[in-house]
Amino acid sequence: MSLFLTKRFFYLCTALIAGFVVAFFLPWLLGPMQVLLGAAGLLTLLDALLLFAPGKHKNFPIFGRRVLGDKLANGDDNQVQLYLESRYRFGVQVEVIDEIPHQFQRRDVLFETTIQPGQTQIITYHLRPTKRGEYEFGALNVYAASALRLVRRRFRFDQAKVVPVYPSFLQMRQYELLAIHNRLTEVGVKRIRRVGQSLEFEQIRPYASGDDPRTINWKASARRGGSPADTLVVNHFQDERAQQVFCLIDKGRVMRMPFEGLSLLDYAINATLVMSNIALLKHDKAGLITFSNKPGAMVPAERRPGHLRTILEVLYRQKTKYLETDYELLYATVRARVKQRSLLILFTNFETLQGMQRQLPYLRGLGKQHLLLVVFFENTELRAYLDAPAETTADVYNQTIAEKFQQEKRQIVLELQRYGIQALLTPPQLLTANTINKYLEFKARGLI
Numbered sequence: 001m002s003l004f005l006t007k008r009f010f011y012l013c014t015a016l017i018a019g020f021v022v023a024f025f026l027p028w029l030l031g032p033m034q035v036l037l038g039a040a041g042l043l044t045l046l047d048a049l050l051l052f053a054p055g056k057h058k059n060f061p062i063f064g065r066r067v068l069g070d071k072l073a074n075g076d077d078n079q080v081q082l083y084l085e086s087r088y089r090f091g092v093q094v095e096v097i098d099e100i101p102h103q104f105q106r107r108d109v110l111f112e113t114t115i116q117p118g119q120t121q122i123i124t125y126h127l128r129p130t131k132r133g134e135y136e137f138g139a140l141n142v143y144a145a146s147a148l149r150l151v152r153r154r155f156r157f158d159q160a161k162v163v164p165v166y167p168s169f170l171q172m173r174q175y176e177l178l179a180i181h182n183r184l185t186e187v188g189v190k191r192i193r194r195v196g197q198s199l200e201f202e203q204i205r206p207y208a209s210g211d212d213p214r215t216i217n218w219k220a221s222a223r224r225g226g227s228p229a230d231t232l233v234v235n236h237f238q239d240e241r242a243q244q245v246f247c248l249i250d251k252g253r254v255m256r257m258p259f260e261g262l263s264l265l266d267y268a269i270n271a272t273l274v275m276s277n278i279a280l281l282k283h284d285k286a287g288l289i290t291f292s293n294k295p296g297a298m299v300p301a302e303r304r305p306g307h308l309r310t311i312l313e314v315l316y317r318q319k320t321k322y323l324e325t326d327y328e329l330l331y332a333t334v335r336a337r338v339k340q341r342s343l344l345i346l347f348t349n350f351e352t353l354q355g356m357q358r359q360l361p362y363l364r365g366l367g368k369q370h371l372l373l374v375v376f377f378e379n380t381e382l383r384a385y386l387d388a389p390a391e392t393t394a395d396v397y398n399q400t401i402a403e404k405f406q407q408e409k410r411q412i413v414l415e416l417q418r419y420g421i422q423a424l425l426t427p428p429q430l431l432t433a434n435t436i437n438k439y440l441e442f443k444a445r446g447l448i
Contacts, residue, residue: 002154009150050146051153061087064142073170077126086115093145099138129165130261167315168270188433207232243448244301244342245279247272251292252325254349259428268347271432293323327362343448349376373422
């Protein structure tokens with residue numbers, strides 16, 4: 001706890017100095033200025049005594065505490081609350097400075113408020129991390145001043161705390177709640193009309209009005225006897241379950257590009273966590289493979305209690321040097337470790353058609369044994385540039401080049417589809433919703 005002089009005190013001192021300078025030329029002002037100087041000194045002393053006056057809580061007449069979770073969600077706005085309580089007998093002006101981790105590069109976490117005697121206040125703000133890892137919070141500094149506001153008393157609440165930043169579990173919970181209540185359309189997930197029969201037989205039940213006549217089990221109905229209205233039974237099916245869904249995450253150079261502060265790799269990691277949770281909710285098995293120039297993490301496709309937590313911890317620990325990706329190594333890993341036909345969702349990025357064609361033999365190899373979905377990213381900054389009006393010849397030239405890059409992305413999609421490989425070109429901010437749409441589409445069409 002320390003005592004600090006305020007701006008109002010220095011303004012008062014400046015005015016007194018100016019008065020004494022004038023009194024040098026006008027001697028009759030010297031007496032009044034001396035009186036004002038003494039009054040200013042007494043007011044300053046009184047202000048300090050008010051802030052340090054002994055009372056029931058003489059050591060901590062102001063109490064402050066920072067409230068936040070045990071971990072933060074990467075790429076999301078995480079809520080932080082500052083709890084303040086005044087035990088003074090008079091209202092105080094409070095200035096709060098929170099020492100947030102240096103990774104946020106923010107200097108605006110400063111709040112001012114007034115707290116009446118015995119009152120409590122909660123200040124809420126949000127932090128958006130853009131990298132996984134450990135973030136260290138410092139102390140919470142609270143500066144209190146009386147109505148005179150000549151001096152301030154500092155209260156320092158040492159709440160040094162290291163908080164890990166995990167893949168976006170907030171986004172995962174949002175999608176999970178919406179999936180449970182069949183409200184995924186609110187976040188861009190489409191309702192998929194079922195095509196074909198990707199169904200497993202569950203039971204026979206009595207026919208009800210509205211049932212598909214094609215599901216009537218005529219042999220079982222005939223054995224029951226009686227009138228047709230009472231004897232008709234239908235086969236009841238459910239979605240095929242226990243299908244394997246693997247997310248393959250490229251940790252190479254192409255995933256380093258940032259969008260809105262978040263790298264493409266972290267977009268893929270966040271989408272993988274949500275996608276794995278949705279697959280488990282749909283009674284499928286979720287697995288994970290990461291790769292770059294050397295083998296990465298491997299989580300077998302399972303559906304057991306605590307499996308999602310295992311995937312979350314593995315995703316949190318992923319590190320990379322963003323080197324060139326070895327797709328031959330990926331092909332060998334999948335062939336050796338994934339024996340059952342599975343849905344492989346490959347998160348990567350191709351900027352040129354030639355870059356994709358160099359990896360095409362390995363992608364075709366994966367597509368022969370599994371259902372492969374290649375997910376790569378649209379350059380939204382190029383799209384914004386193309387949508388802007390061209391005002392000069394240089395703008396026209398640059399937009400022509402940008403359109404060439406955009407057209408090449410679309411050609412990559414067509415080239416992959418030509419070889420029977422599913423492809424998804426998506427903006428980074430729509431990655432999660434578009435990936436879930438593709439997964440649900442595949443299940444509806446009976447492809448997995």
